[in-house]
Each structure stands twice: as structure tokens, then as C-alpha cells.
Amino acid sequence: MTKGLDLHFPHQTGFLSLTAAAVSHQFVNEAKNWTEAQSHCRSHYTDLATLYNTDDVNALTQLGSPTGSAWIGLYDDLIDSWRWSITNSSFYGPGETEFRNWNVPQEPNNAFGQELCAHMQSDGTWNDLPCASAFINFVCYGGNDQYVLINQGRTWNDAQSYCRANYIDLPSIRNATENEKVQVVANGNNVWIGLYRTRTWSDGSDSSFRHWNSSQPDNLNGQQHCTAMSFSDAGQWTDEDCATTLPFFCYIADRPTVVTLRAVVDAADELTEAEIEETILKPLREELIRNGLPNSTSLRLRKVYQTNP
Structure with a gap:
């Protein structure tokens, strides 16, 4: 399905690939280290949970227990971070x-x-x-x-x-x-x-949302490379030793729907990919989510070409 979308920004046109899928989260109340939790989620669901905003934080805290912490999908990839x-x-x-x-x-x-x-x-x-x-x-x-x-x-x-x-x-x-x-x-x-x-999400998501406790991450003793969400601290995050055993959050995504959007972008100068990401894709994604698309909605740039003024 193709839709026309005029973003009112003169002279660049691009094609955006929009992927949207319904996501449901699951709290697994079994103590596992981060790697074991990741394997469990990938075997039984889709992956460890990726969070995109405070609504996701609130939804997960309601699923979890009153105290303690649980693993989420954010980690420090020591090889490719x-x-x-x-x-x-x-x-x-x-x-x-x-x-x-x-x-x-x-x-x-x-x-x-x-x-x-x-x-x-x-x-x-x-x-x-x-x-x-x-x-x-x-x-x-x-x-x-x-x-x-x-x-x-x-x-x-x-x-x-x-x-x-x-x-x-x-x-x-x-x-x-x-x-x-x-x-x-x-x-x-x-x-x-x-x-x-930068830390990486287990499912490869590009979510830039972070909800760290004010003193975190501190990478205590250089060993804390995985992320947990605290139930008793408004869902704020801490970095933990990946070998620690905790319950964890998984998510499952339905079959995604892919939509191609043709965007006409008016700009005085040629935009770099980084500028397109910051000034167009991020605000557009936020607007789509505000209008009812799931938090898993992602936008990816497929092609940009310049048109005549």
C-alpha cells in the first residue's frame, strides 16, 4: 500500500518504509541471567523488551511485581558499542x-x-x-x-x-x-x-529512549553491562552485572505491516541522512504514535533524490 505524505519542508523527495506491528509484553517471573533471559524470550516470544517511551515503562511496571527489578533488552555490546x-x-x-x-x-x-x-x-x-x-x-x-x-x-x-x-x-x-x-x-x-x-537493544531497535536512575549507569567495577528496570523506583533503570539472576520482560510482535510513504520535503539545502533522521523521521514517528500506531512503529529511509526547485 502506498500513501502520499506532504511534509512541507523545497526540493528533496524520499521514500520511507514504515513498519508497524502490534506488541504485547510478558513478565516472566523466573530468575535468569541476562543471556539466559534473552534466549528464553527469543525461543518463546520475540525478544527481550524494547522500550520507546514512558508509556512502555508504566505498562511494564504494572505487569511486574511490587518490588525488585527485571531485565529489559538494553545492553552494552563490548564489541560493537x-x-x-x-x-x-x-x-x-x-x-x-x-x-x-x-x-x-x-x-x-x-x-x-x-x-x-x-x-x-x-x-x-x-x-x-x-x-x-x-x-x-x-x-x-x-x-x-x-x-x-x-x-x-x-x-x-x-x-x-x-x-x-x-x-x-x-x-x-x-x-x-x-x-x-x-x-x-x-x-x-x-x-x-x-x-x-551507545548501548544496544537486544532486538536491534533504534529506540533512543532512556530512563536511567539519576546515579546510573555507573558500571560498578567495570562489570555492569546489562540493564534492569526497578519496580519500586518509578520504573527507572540501573546497570547490572549480566551474570545476576533476575526475572525479565519479553515482548511478542504480531506479523508486521509494511507501508511505503512518499514524502515531499522542502528544504533550502541538501539534507544529510543524519539531518533527515533528526528533523524528519523522529518527529514523524512520534506523530504517528500519537495518532494510534504502536510504539514498535519504525521509519527507515530507503531513497532520497533531488528534484528541480
Whole structure:
């Protein structure tokens, strides 16, 4: 089924693939470690629960017990938890998203569970730091091997916003040659680069919703890589050792319905995939959910092409 959708944004047209499925949750009151819980959910349901908003939190707390905690599907993938700020897949060749130049063996150490953003040191090696650190200069990538040093101490997120507004993005470093170019431009400064760490949902969902307790995640003793929801704390989340045994939440999804939407987007400049995700797909998904589609609704960009003004 195809529907026309005018988003009123001139001159780009894209096709969005909309997947919607009814989801029901199940509380399994059996103590299992996180991996065992994941296997149980995948065998008997669909997967461990993915949460998209506070409505999901409230629904799960009503299903659970009055006290204690239960596993949900969010976890820290120690092998594949780092992502680059530039999300355009055509920017990377085979293996180019995996290049790393950490200051080993010390880094990355994710001290206190809060070091989720990467910066380059003066020797060209990388270190992880809290993203809110405001004393780090940064380099922006402007395309065509153009790198620009910005001598302003900003948080990682503020640096990313500045680069996206004035250039293309923070640099995604794909190989040793690019690493050296950024190091030369940095001119001895410690600088933010576009690498950041994010937890992953068991089912591969792109939900960015988080409901952490104010003191969490703390990655106590460097061993807490799985996420539990507390029943007695308004459903807030804590990070826990994955070997801990807890009850857990699964979900089951009915057969999904896929709809193709043709979106006419008016924009003064050509939008990157990251800008389309942030300014169009996320608000559109939220609006669709407000109008009755399930929280499992997802939007994916299939194609963008430019039309005449």
C-alpha cells in the first residue's frame, strides 16, 4: 500500500518504509541471567523488551511485581558499542567503520560508566571521556579531505552541533591516513572526534529512549553491562552485572505491516541522512504514535533524490 505524505519542508523527495506491528509484553517471573533471559524470550516470544517511551515503562511496571527489578533488552555490546557521528552508509567502504586508534591498553576504560565519547590526544591516539566535558577543542570535517580546528572548549554534543551547522560533522576517521590528517590539523590540541558509545537493544531497535536512575549507569567495577528496570523506583533503570539472576520482560510482535510513504520535503539545502533522521523521521514517528500506531512503529529511509526547485 502506498500513501502520499506532504511534509512541507523545497526540493528533496524520499521514500520511507514504515513498519508497524502490534506488541504485547510478558513478565516472566523466573530468575535468569541476562543471556539466559534473552534466549528464553527469543525461543518463546520475540525478544527481550524494547522500550520507546514512558508509556512502555508504566505498562511494564504494572505487569511486574511490587518490588525488585527485571531485565529489559538494553545492553552494552563490548564489541560493537561504538558508533560514528556521520551515519551516511555510503561514506564508508568495507571495514572503514571499524578503524580504531585507542591508547591501549589503558583505553577505552569507560571510567565510572560515564566515558561515552572519544577524543584524540596530541600523539594521535584516542581516549574516552565523559561527553559533558566542556574543556575539549574539536575538529570539524568539511568534505573533500578538509579538516578545520575549532579552538573552543565545548561538550561533545555541542561540538557535534557546531560542526553539523557550519561544516558536515565531527570527523569519522576511517583509516590511519585520515587519523594523521586530523592529528596534524589538531596541532597538539586534544580534540573531540566523531566516535561515541551507545548501548544496544537486544532486538536491534533504534529506540533512543532512556530512563536511567539519576546515579546510573555507573558500571560498578567495570562489570555492569546489562540493564534492569526497578519496580519500586518509578520504573527507572540501573546497570547490572549480566551474570545476576533476575526475572525479565519479553515482548511478542504480531506479523508486521509494511507501508511505503512518499514524502515531499522542502528544504533550502541538501539534507544529510543524519539531518533527515533528526528533523524528519523522529518527529514523524512520534506523530504517528500519537495518532494510534504502536510504539514498535519504525521509519527507515530507503531513497532520497533531488528534484528541480
